[in-house]
Amino acid sequence: MSTEGTARGRERRRWAIDLRPLRVPAYRRLWVGNSIAMFGFQFTAVAVPVEIFTLTGDSFWVGLLGVAAFVPLLVFGLWGGAIADARDRRLVLLAGSVLLWVSVLGLLVQALLGVGSPLLLLGLVALSAVSFAVAGPARSALVPRLVPAELIPAATTLNFTTAMATAVLGPLAAGLILAVWRVDVALPVAYGVDALLLTALVGAALRLPAMPPEPDPDGHAPRAAGLRSIVDGMRYLAGAPVLLLSFGVDLIAMVFAFPRALFPEVATERFGGGAAVGWLYSSIALGSLLAGLVSGWIGRVRRQGLALVAAVVGWGLTVALAGLARQLWLVVALLVLAGAADLVSSVVRQSILLIHAPDRMRGRLQGVNTVVVAGGPRLGDLRAGTMAAGFGSGVAWVGGGLAAAVLAVLLAVTFPALLRHRAATGSSADRG
Structure with missing residues (x-):
């Protein structure tokens, strides 16, 4: 091979998504199982709103699905993190995955029997949220036990990129099922696909190595998963300004600049409805997916705090510009850029969390992360809808996007610990 060809290959590797974590067999099994399961979950994510709207003919009931999912995440998220620090994380992941499987099988059975109960649907959605609150912190917290510290950003990027790919492709596949069959046939098919693909995650969890909790610095066994354990996690977080600020800047990004609740109104008023709303809903995920494919550089970022703030500012500004655009293609293009910035901020923030925190605290901090990640967009929907009702x-x-950019800068300048933060070289860093 010529020198020029070698140089081109090296440059492509610098930018292409870093696949080195997949060389670790245990991580590869988890990634494959989780990816397949996430793709299947998209079928249920589309089918449940369709079924409940078909039963009630009322979007209010569809909106209640968000409440049914958020409340269990809020209640059980912190507890799930405490469990992940007090028990074998492999077993916690397995238990949560089996519970999720039970909820999907419940959806399948009620669709096959034609039960037609909106309340039952809300209950099964709440059960699936409980399973995510239990399994989610353990699934994230075990990554540093599977791959070396230097590969944590790459592993995190792979996870986020896969999630975005399923968020783009899964609903399209679910929509195809709904287009081919009648609703009463398509719904059981969608739930059945999810139940079948979820077995991949259960199988991957079964094949993971045991991951018992590590003792605390004094050599004592970890505290039981109760209120005192959760309080210990909150106390640690309060003394770790870098982590606290990373959560704060993410909340700013989602609460002030998440435009999802405005998509139906804007699509109808500005672009005449039709396919426009689909493009708006898929554009952010598409941007994150594309950014993930050229994300090799993220793992080499040393000034992670600065990168996180810059990504959130970029997210807010591109969202604001998209709100000003009057051509659908331009709105979509700007939201794709916003999605790329969101991918960078998500990967950097998760990498800071996984590397900065000691292993004995990772589960509880991932529980906080679950609440923040789940709650931020829903609070953003509330903020956007309320502002739209009052001001248009x-x-x-536009105002939300600009506010996010300004507030992120103000937070970083007022509390500079985040801007000063650099990537750690060990498996964990000292408290900031």
């Missing part, structure tokens, strides 16, 4: 969708969209 344009002010809600």
Whole structure:
């Protein structure tokens, strides 16, 4: 091979998504199982709103699905993190995955029997949220036990990129099922696909190595998963400004600049409805997916705090510009850029969390992360809808994006610990 060809290959590797974590067999099994399961979950994520709207003919009931999912995440998220620090994380992941499987099988059975109960649907959605709150912190917290510290950003990027790929491709596949069959046939098929693909995650969890909790610095066994354990986690977080600020800047990004609740109104008023709303809903995930494919550089970022703030500012500004655009293609293009910035901020923030925190605290901090990640977009929906009702969708969209960018800068300047943070070289860092 020529020198020029070698140089081109080296440059491509610098930018292409880093696949080195897949060389670790245990991580590879988890990644494959989780990816397949996430793709299957998208079928249920589309089918449940379709079924409940078909039963009630009322979007209010569809909105209640968000409440049914968020409340269990809020209640059980912190507890799930405490469990992940007090028990074998492999077993916690397995238990949560089996519970999720039970909820999907419940959806399948009620669809096959034609039960037609909106309350039962809300209950099964709540059960699936409980399973995510239990398994989610353990699944994230075990990554540093599977791959070397230097590969944590790459592993995190792979996880986020896969999630975005399933968020783009899964709903399209679910929509195809709904287009081919009648609703009463398509719904059991969608739930059945999810139940079948979820077995991949259960199988991957079964094949993981045991991951018992590590003792605390004094050599004592970890505290039982109760209120005192959760309080210990909150106390640690309060003394770790870098982690606390990383959560704060993510909340700013989602609460002030998440425009999802405005998509139906904007699509109808500005672009005449039709396929426009689909493009708006898929554009952010598409941007994150594309950014993930050229994300090899993220793992080499040393000034992670600065990168996180810059990504959130970029997210807010591109969202604001999208709110000003009047051509659908331009709105979509800007939201794709916003999605790319969101991928960077998500990967950097998760990498800071996994590397900065000691292993004995990772589960509880991932529980906090679950609450923040789940709650931020829903609070953002509430903020956007309330502002749109009072001031119009344009002010809600553009003003929210600008507010996120300004507040992120103000937070970083007022509390500079985040801006000063650099990537750790060990498996964990000292408290900031």
